[in-house]
Amino acid sequence: xxxxxxxxxxxxxxxxxxxxxxxxxxxxxxxxxxxxxxxxxxxxxxxxxxxxxxxxxxxxxxxxxxxxxxxxxxxxxxxxxxxxxxxxxxxxxxxxxxxxxxxxxxxxxxxxxxxxxxxxxxxxxxxxxxxxxxxxxxxxxxxxxxxxxxxxxxxxxxxxxxxxxxxxxxxxxxxxxxxxxxxxxxxxxxxxxxxxxxxxxxxxxxxxxxxxxxxxxxxxxxxxxxxxxxxxxxxxxxxxxxxxxxxxxxxxxxxxxxxxxxxxxxxxxxxxxxxxxxxxxxxxxxxxxxxxxxxxxxxxxxxxxxxxxxxxxxxxxxxxxxxxxxxxxxxxxxxxxxxxxxxxxxxxxxxxxxxxxxxxxxxxxxxxxxxxxxxxxxxxxxxxxxxxxxxxxxxxxxxxxxxxxxxxxxxxxxxxxxxxxxxxxxxxxxxxxxxxxxxxxxxxxxxxxxxxxxxxxxxxxxxxxxxxxxxxxxxxxxxxxxxxxxxxxxxxxxxxxxxxxxxxxxxxxxxxxxxxxxxxxxxxxxxxxxxxxxxxxxxxxxxxxxxxxxxxxxxxxxxxxxxxxxxxxxxxxxxxxxxxxxxxxxxxxxxxxxxxxxxxxxxxxxxxxxxxxxxxxxxxxxxxxxxxxxxxxxxxxxxxxxxxxxxxxxxxxxxxxxxxxxxxxxxxxxxxxxxxxxxxxxxxxxxxxxxxxxxxxxxxxxxxxxxxxxxxxxxxxxxxxxxxxxxxxxxxxxxxxxxxxxxxxxxxxxxxxxxxxxxxxxxxxxxxxxxxxxxxxxxxxxxxxxxxxxxxxxxxxxxxxxxxxxxxxxxxxxxxxxxxxxxxxxxxxxxxxxxxxxxxxxxxxxxxxxxxxxxxxxxxxxxxxxxxxxxxxxxxxxxxxxxxxxxxxxxxxxxxxxxxxxxxxxxxxxxxxxxxxx
Ligand code: MCN
Ligand code: FES
Ligand code: FES
Numbered sequence: 001x002x003x004x005x006x007x008x009x010x011x012x013x014x015x016x017x018x019x020x021x022x023x024x025x026x027x028x029x030x031x032x033x034x035x036x037x038x039x040x041x042x043x044x045x046x047x048x049x050x051x052x053x054x055x056x057x058x059x060x061x062x063x064x065x066x067x068x069x070x071x072x073x074x075x076x077x078x079x080x081x082x083x084x085x086x087x088x089x090x091x092x093x094x095x096x097x098x099x100x101x102x103x104x105x106x107x108x109x110x111x112x113x114x115x116x117x118x119x120x121x122x123x124x125x126x127x128x129x130x131x132x133x134x135x136x137x138x139x140x141x142x143x144x145x146x147x148x149x150x151x152x153x154x155x156x157x158x159x160x161x162x163x164x165x166x167x168x169x170x171x172x173x174x175x176x177x178x179x180x181x182x183x184x185x186x187x188x189x190x191x192x193x194x195x196x197x198x199x200x201x202x203x204x205x206x207x208x209x210x211x212x213x214x215x216x217x218x219x220x221x222x223x224x225x226x227x228x229x230x231x232x233x234x235x236x237x238x239x240x241x242x243x244x245x246x247x248x249x250x251x252x253x254x255x256x257x258x259x260x261x262x263x264x265x266x267x268x269x270x271x272x273x274x275x276x277x278x279x280x281x282x283x284x285x286x287x288x289x290x291x292x293x294x295x296x297x298x299x300x301x302x303x304x305x306x307x308x309x310x311x312x313x314x315x316x317x318x319x320x321x322x323x324x325x326x327x328x329x330x331x332x333x334x335x336x337x338x339x340x341x342x343x344x345x346x347x348x349x350x351x352x353x354x355x356x357x358x359x360x361x362x363x364x365x366x367x368x369x370x371x372x373x374x375x376x377x378x379x380x381x382x383x384x385x386x387x388x389x390x391x392x393x394x395x396x397x398x399x400x401x402x403x404x405x406x407x408x409x410x411x412x413x414x415x416x417x418x419x420x421x422x423x424x425x426x427x428x429x430x431x432x433x434x435x436x437x438x439x440x441x442x443x444x445x446x447x448x449x450x451x452x453x454x455x456x457x458x459x460x461x462x463x464x465x466x467x468x469x470x471x472x473x474x475x476x477x478x479x480x481x482x483x484x485x486x487x488x489x490x491x492x493x494x495x496x497x498x499x500x501x502x503x504x505x506x507x508x509x510x511x512x513x514x515x516x517x518x519x520x521x522x523x524x525x526x527x528x529x530x531x532x533x534x535x536x537x538x539x540x541x542x543x544x545x546x547x548x549x550x551x552x553x554x555x556x557x558x559x560x561x562x563x564x565x566x567x568x569x570x571x572x573x574x575x576x577x578x579x580x581x582x583x584x585x586x587x588x589x590x591x592x593x594x595x596x597x598x599x600x601x602x603x604x605x606x607x608x609x610x611x612x613x614x615x616x617x618x619x620x621x622x623x624x625x626x627x628x629x630x631x632x633x634x635x636x637x638x639x640x641x642x643x644x645x646x647x648x649x650x651x652x653x654x655x656x657x658x659x660x661x662x663x664x665x666x667x668x669x670x671x672x673x674x675x676x677x678x679x680x681x682x683x684x685x686x687x688x689x690x691x692x693x694x695x696x697x698x699x700x701x702x703x704x705x706x707x708x709x710x711x712x713x714x715x716x717x718x719x720x721x722x723x724x725x726x727x728x729x730x731x732x733x734x735x736x737x738x739x740x741x742x743x744x745x746x747x748x749x750x751x752x753x754x755x756x757x758x759x760x761x762x763x764x765x766x767x768x769x770x771x772x773x774x775x776x777x778x779x780x781x782x783x784x785x786x787x788x789x790x791x792x793x794x795x796x797x798x799x800x801x802x803x804x805x806x807x808x809x810x811x812x813x814x815x816x817x818x819x820x821x822x823x824x825x826x827x828x829x830x831x832x833x834x835x836x837x838x839x840x841x842x843x844x845x846x847x848x849x850x851x852x853x854x855x856x857x858x859x860x861x862x863x864x865x866x867x868x869x870x871x872x873x874x875x876x877x878x879x880x881x882x883x884x885x886x887x888x889x890x891x892x893x894x895x896x897x898x899x900x901x902x903x904x905x906x907x908x909x910x911x912x913x914x915x916x917x918x
Pocket of ligand 2: 039040047048049058
């Protein structure tokens, strides 16, 4: 221990500190300055950046012994107040930089130091600064952050007023503008309390949990010995499967009766078997995290290690044993049948191509590790706070497993540092519930980044074959597909993902005749969870490379081949649904001149050792859960305004602003201003089942439910009955006339039907989002490294509810697409264990030159004409990047990520086969 004086945010603080703990932990745990966020805890993400003696410092890697006495430390809490924000904080709000907001304090402090030394930086200097300081963001695609620094710099130089940064509504309309998020102020001031912050603020006596986790991928459990651990310092209880009161399984809610499993395959705490690396075997509850972790190491688990099937082909081999006894490893099959038999078309085709692609086990890499806490509330309900993006679904999935009556379980979503879909599956909820029930005490569980990466769901790898036939003019005649999904050991939603291949392979084109079959395979690698774009990246990787190869074979321009075949009136989707709008023709018309320019620019690029190429693809995603998806929301008039309640769970995509905007767009007719609308969100005790924030469904489905509830209130307030433009009753008049103040709005996509398991036929989604991708890529011929230098995209997402949100969704999705194409992976359990090693794109991996063009086709069934946006940008950016690599240097990559070594091998193979060098 040592005594140190730290000058924190301008004031001297005398601290007694352990020399070996980090500055981040002293700031967070001793000073409760939780604006300092800890993501990786390894110096790789910059979320913990603070300013020490004028320099940006990643406080998670600075031990207290290296902090000088009287060091001047500035944290986010010290640079501005809500009434007097720093211009960077305002700019962060104005440019939609605080999506999840987990990285915001670190970025803002980092940028502050930059601007102190360089008041007039170029965009490149800003990017170089963030790169050097390892400031990472997984949500925004970085461009808005650079925009914000440029704008704040102008304010600091006196060239514009801080007050002019934020959009301020004129005519009481915020729909379609860049109005900021209600949560933005808390995010930029560091007061948006994420789960780890909530855990720190729990009352004394809260037990801290640590997991005993499997370090092998497949094994029988012969015994668990907790005796040593139980005796260790601070330990309150060690919990195993024997202490679980319920079925000890998470129900996968199998959606298809044709599934060969029963959906009860994921243990909460392993009893008989370990199914994957990281599986939880026991929980230690202790007075501190350190004590819990030390005791977890002392729990002895006797294992009989079994062969681990780490990929679908391995688990499908004839000699593979069943991972879940009684259920075949291939446990679900899905077909696609459209039009006539395809053989005659392949026989008569002028051109046929066949591609085999592999879409990787992409890790989600949110910067906030999984975390949560649980306690009994004042009504005796077990209350679990987590990063859940599917509160009511998770409620149903964990109740029987932990052994609690549904009305005794309450789930609450914490402010969330992004999930990108991994939290569509329950992760820690059941573990928290089990621990709270077993101990009767409040509990908390924080994962570190290693646990977060190795023990949460991943994108399921897809092996997809796509064969296309076209006539001599390029008109598509038929498609044949085959696909295999490696879904890891747990079946939850695996059938749905397998169906997605039927829905999206070849989507976008009028293909009259289709045949195909796919299957879901149980393996021992990471369990498959939802990931932004869910199912579509696997599908489009195959069909969009196939389209490029077909164009080449026919001697056609890739854009013109697509133009000839895209949906037009009369066409149907692969599942035989009539698209709700036909927008691709117009979008391609908009893109054509830019495509021509890009082709010329790349062809003329003349730098020794480098080549540039441009690629193209289209992507589509549906807004909704398959079939007649529905949502609920309520509004209630109060003396101050209107309270709006929804369970539109917020990963960081802007559920708060979405809720506000949809309510305001209706309620503004009665004169309500945005600040009069109060939001109550994401707590099953108060908010209704709005369905999960997956499938980019909320803007459409919950947006509609909020619109309906708001319209009901507006109708009740109208003095002239249902006629528009009438006068509206005040709160007092409503009360005096005994008119109800609260209205429950419901909306169902009643026009939708499920897809059949054998043919895929169905109308699964009421609305889709459509996007064209056009990256320009540079390939280093020496190293094989590919870099995206420019990205142009055209998106049709219907009307735009909030422009800053949609821009941010698209930039962020494209950045993830670049990672998916070039760097990201989770395959090697000994290597892919940190953000950097998993290939997280930093600012200089993502181009600053990104252009979004909106093509607005209002949707009849979208609220105010809107569709969804979140998943569109991650449907098919990666095949476009691979097509651009091919265009640059002639190397075709079919298995992502396209690491430099793969491209280099292709370049070398070209050299050795060209003959001229012999
Ligand atoms: N929106 C809009 N105008 C439109 C469509 C949408 O302004 N025409 C806004 C919505 O109001 C919302 C956002 O865009 O704020 C996304 O809306 P939508 O596409 O309906 O998606 P959901 O709200 O259902 O969010 C889920 C979606 C998914 S499935 C994943 S995964 C995802 C994503 O959004 N994960 C994210 N975006 C993310 N963004 C961040 N920062 N972090 C994640 O984890
Ligand atoms: Fe410190 Fe990531 S760099 S938490
Ligand atoms: Fe940057 Fe979410 S806003 S990580």
